[in-house]
Amino acid sequence: MSFxxxxxxxxxxxxxxxxxRQLEELLKDLHLPADPRILVDISTxxxxxxxxxxxxTALVLTTDFFPPLVSDGYDFGLIAATNSISDIYxxxxxxxxxxxxxxxxxxxxxxxxYREILRGGNDxxxxxxxxxxxxxxxxxxPPKYGLAVIGTVHPDRVITxxxxxxxxxxxxxxxxxxxxxxxxxxxxxxxxxxxxAAVLTMKQLNNRGAELMARHSIRGATDITGFGLAGxxxxxxxxxxxxxxxxxxxxxxxxxxxxxxxxxxxxxxxFRNLDYTEGETLLADxxxxxxxxxxxxxxxxxxxxxxxxxxxxxxxxxxxxxSGHPEAAVIGKAVRRREASLILA
Amino acid sequence: xxxxxxxxxxxPAPLIKTRQGLNEASAGEDVEILIDNPTxxxxxxxxxxxxxxxxxxxxxxxxxxxxxxxxxxxxxxxxETEYCTTGSEEPAPKVRKTVVAVSSERMGSGDDVLxxxxxxxxxxxxxxxxxxxxxxxxxxxxxxxxMDDSPALDHIRELSEKGTAIYLCTTCINHFxxxxxxxxxxxxxxxxxxxxxxxxxxxxxP
Numbered sequence: 330m331s332f333x334x335x336x337x338x339x340x341x342x343x344x345x346x347x348x349x350r351q352l353e354e355l356l357k358d359l360h361l362p363a364d365p366r367i368l369v370d371i372s373t374x375x376x377x378x379x380x381x382x383x384x385x386t387a388l389v390l391t392t393d394f395f396p397p398l399v400s401d402g403y404d405f406g407l408i409a410a411t412n413s414i415s416d417i418y419x420x421x422x423x424x425x426x427x428x429x430x431x432x433x434x435x436x437x438x439x440x441x442x443y444r445e446i447l448r449g450g451n452d453x454x455x456x457x458x459x460x461x462x463x464x465x466x467x468x469x470x471p472p473k474y475g476l477a478v479i480g481t482v483h484p485d486r487v488i489t490x491x492x493x494x495x496x497x498x499x500x501x502x503x504x505x506x507x508x509x510x511x512x513x514x515x516x517x518x519x520x521x522x523x524x525x526a527a528v529l530t531m532k533q534l535n536n537r538g539a540e541l542m543a544r545h546s547i548r549g550a551t552d553i554t555g556f557g558l559a560g561x562x563x564x565x566x567x568x569x570x571x572x573x574x575x576x577x578x579x580x581x582x583x584x585x586x587x588x589x590x591x592x593x594x595x596x597x598x599x600f601r602n603l604d605y606t607e608g609e610t611l612l613a614d615x616x617x618x619x620x621x622x623x624x625x626x627x628x629x630x631x632x633x634x635x636x637x638x639x640x641x642x643x644x645x646x647x648x649x650x651x652s653g654h655p656e657a658a659v660i661g662k663a664v665r666r667r668e669a670s671l672i673l674a
Numbered sequence: 675x676x677x678x679x680x681x682x683x684x685x686p687a688p689l690i691k692t693r694q695g696l697n698e699a700s701a702g703e704d705v706e707i708l709i710d711n712p713t714x715x716x717x718x719x720x721x722x723x724x725x726x727x728x729x730x731x732x733x734x735x736x737x738x739x740x741x742x743x744x745x746x747x748x749x750x751x752x753x754e755t756e757y758c759t760t761g762s763e764e765p766a767p768k769v770r771k772t773v774v775a776v777s778s779e780r781m782g783s784g785d786d787v788l789x790x791x792x793x794x795x796x797x798x799x800x801x802x803x804x805x806x807x808x809x810x811x812x813x814x815x816x817x818x819x820x821m822d823d824s825p826a827l828d829h830i831r832e833l834s835e836k837g838t839a840i841y842l843c844t845t846c847i848n849h850f851x852x853x854x855x856x857x858x859x860x861x862x863x864x865x866x867x868x869x870x871x872x873x874x875x876x877x878x879x880p
Contacts, residue, residue, distance in 0.1 A: 339684055512686055523846040593693030593721070597685040600717045614844035616724060668834075668860055 332442050332460070334397035334405055335515065338472035346395075346555035346598070348604040369420070373490050373568040376416035376551055378481065382470040383669040388486040392418035393554075394475025398511055398629055399528060404443040404609070406449020406474060408531045412554065412630035413476035414457050418539035419552040419633060421488030422480035424457055425501045429464025431550060433558040446474050457534055488542060492549030493636040499661040500645055502654045503530050503632025505558055505623060506586030512596040513589040518590045523585035530583065531630040538633040545637065545645055553631030557602040559624040559643035559671060561634060565610060566670040569636075571663040577620035581656040590626070591619045598627035606671060613674035624673055678707045680714065683696070689716035689721055696727070696742065705742040726865070772807040773874035774800065776816035781880050793819065797829035797878045806836040807878070809870055812859070813843035821855045831858055837838070843867060 346352075361370055369379035377391035392610065395414040409426075417424040429450060433443050452460050486520040493499075510527040513519040531668050533550060542550060549569060551561050557581065566573040582662055612621060632654070637645050641660055649657035679694035680688035689727045692707050697703045697873065709715045715738045722729050722742060731737045778848075780789025780795055797819075800807065810833060812820055820842055834840050840859035847853050871877060 516687055516690065518690075591693075593686060593690040595686050595689055595717070595721070597713050597717060600720055603720075611844075612863070613861065614863045617855070621724075664854060665857065667856065668858065671859065 332402070332439055333400040334438075334472070335400045336441065336588050337438070338396045340534040346446050348601040348663075349556050349560055357667060365638050366498075368430075368484060368487055369489055369513045374564045375490050375568075376419040377422075377480075379420060379422075379484075379487050381484045383482065385526045387482050387487065389417055389420050389422040389424075389480040389482055389487075390477070392430065392475065392477035394432075395629070396471050396473050396618035398531075402445030402533070403449040404528060405438055406451075407453045407545075408444075408449075408528070408630055409474045409478055410450040410453035410457075411455045411534055413510075414454070414478050415535045415552045415630060416503050417478050417480035419488065419550055420480075420541065420548070421481060421542055421547070422482035423461045423488055424478050424480040426462050426618060427454055427459050427476040427478040429461055429466075430473075430475050430477060431464060431466040432469035433466060434470035434472060434506040435468050436525075438471055438472065442472075446472070450474065450476065452534070453534070457536060486543070488547055488548065488550045490551055490665060492547075493565050493571055493573070493663045494549070495571050495663055495665055496637035496639060497549065497663045498636050498639050498642040498659045499562070499573065499575070499663065500637050500642060500649070500657060501580065501660045502535065502579040502635075502649055502657045503533065503552070503553075504583045504584035504625060504656050505553070505631065507531055507628050507631065508596045508598060508626040509594055509623065510583055511590050511629075513585065513594045516594065518589060518592070518594060519585055523583065525528075527583050528583075530632075533630075533653065535633050538635070538649065538654065541645060542635055543632070543654065544648075545641055547635050550633050553628045555598065555627045555629075556585050556605065557605045557625040557627050558634070558660075559600065559633075559673065560602045560609065560640060563606050563671045565605035565634070565636070566663070567609075569663065570666055570671060572665065572667045572670055573661055573663050574674055575624065576617065577624055577660075577662040578622075579658055580623070581658050581660075582623065586623060586626075587619060590623050593612070596627065599625040602627060609667040609669055610671040611674060613672060616673055619671060622662050631655075634660075675703045676703055680704060681708055681710045682870045683714070684711055685714050685717065689718055692718050697720070701704040701743065704744055707742070709738045709740065710736055718844040723779060734871050750764065771805075771874070772876045772878060773870055774807050774810040774878045774880070775871065776810060776819060776880060777814045777816050779818050779848070790825070793880065794825045794829070797826045797833070799830045799835070801829050806833060807840045808874070811841045811843075811862070811867055813846050813869055815846075815850075817842050817846045817856075818850065818852065820859050821852055821856075822857050823855075827857070834858055841867065841870065 335618045366381045676699045781792035841862035844857040844861045
């Protein structure tokens with residue numbers, strides 16, 4: 330099979346999201362149901378909704394789908410499923426079942442590609458212990474794929490954007506730069522190794538990080554996706570009533586990210602994210618322009634950003650390093666609320 | 675004049691070619707960038723502004739021609755000024771008229787206790803000024819007035835509530851190591867401070 334899915338799109342993955350500011354504007358007049366069983370809704374911009382069934386169990390629901398960001402159908406399926414399930418992990422929940430969401434142009438792309446995408450999604454779901462029990466396909470071009478996932482969590486152990494406390498250190502589990510590397514790849518500016526490393530990180534489930542969050546009683550976390558590191562950190566800071574400082578020099582980067590961004594390989598999504606954060610963000614004197622833009626690079630299937638009490642962060646890092654996240658690092662901290670929600674240093 | 679043609683290219687290729695063109699141009703040589711993609715046009719402008727590269731824009735139908743002025747005595751172009759004020763949430767100087775520049779914790783010299791008392795009194799009085807000053811810029815030891823234990827803090831907060839922008843010099847904050855002790859105000863760099871002072875109609879230096 331040699332059909333190149335990248336020929337169908339200009340921007341793929343989470344870069345294809347609607348600009349965050351526009352989305353907030355659209356959602357702000359939407360009536361939010363006032364049901365005490367709804368523990369988390371869109372008002373805190375969390376990764377998933379949480380609905381309490383009883384004192385022991387809450388349902389966690391999320392969906393995510395996007396156009397292709399890699400050439401190969403099977404890889405696309407793996408990445409899309411990893412990304413969809415990630416929202417469940419970010420809430421501290423265990424994923425259980427899922428539905429496929431597929432848009433596919435049956436007359437323009439060989440159906441073999443369709444099968445490969447589904448096979449990738451299915452294999453990743455299986456790895457996560459998730460059963461795909463149905464789905465829906467629409468004939469549409471370019472193709473898009475993702476999952477709607479349901480998980481469960483104890484109602485008292487929900488992890489949200491709003492759970493960050495002053496003094497917490499912020500730990501990031503995966504390196505940043507997928508948007509920049511994928512854009513660089515399309516312009517033939519990356520090495521095969523750089524692309525492979527980006528694809529590998531996008532295919533890595535956040536299940537280990539989620540297990541560690543449960544073990545360390547983490548209350549505040551999110552996964553880093555389309556709004557970039559800065560956008561997601563800003564949402565956390567706002568929801569938690571703190572200011573978050575990010576030390577950009579400590580952020581682990583995928584190989585090639587810095588030099589590509591320095592050469593101007595900065596995808597449009599990073600500028601959209603910058604538009605969104607800048608009114609509430611302070612840039613420390615001397616912050617490198619390239620690092621500022623990397624902070625806004627839209628990530629696909631990024632890592633978890635978790636708020637860890639400072640006395641536990643060493644242990645958390647050691648545990649992450651020995652569970653498939655060798656690049657996990659402390660990249661910031663939560664401080665007392667200032668006028669700005671986010672400080673990039 | 676060097677010309678960079680990005681017609682027909684999509685993001686982020688026009689930006690990469692712009693960067694290349696700027697690198698390749700000789701010192702002082704203007705660089706002209708042809709762009710026909712609206713998103714890239716907007717991103718290239720943003721990139722140039724963020725990197726403090728003055729430019730002018732000429733639009734011919736769907737084609738935009740951005741000229742980066744690299745001559746020695748360039749002023750910020752009209753386009754860039756417009757860009758700065760229309761970037762809706764840019765924490766840029768919202769300067770209207772009066773700006774207060776505070777470079778010390780104390781007002782005047784002679785007696786330190788008296789100087790502190792006078793400065794607190796200055797801020798208490800400043801709150802009563804109508805209309806309130808557009809901005810107060812704190813630098814050098816002046817930033818200490820915005821610290822959590824400062825006797826002037828309440829007045830600075832009142833000013834902020836009345837709409838006065840409070841700017842704190844980041845270099846100074848780092849120098850004194852007081853980053854965690856500033857409950858109000860925006861961190862500001864010298865570029866921003868210089869612009870605020872330049873755009874002021876009156877500057878008060880207590």
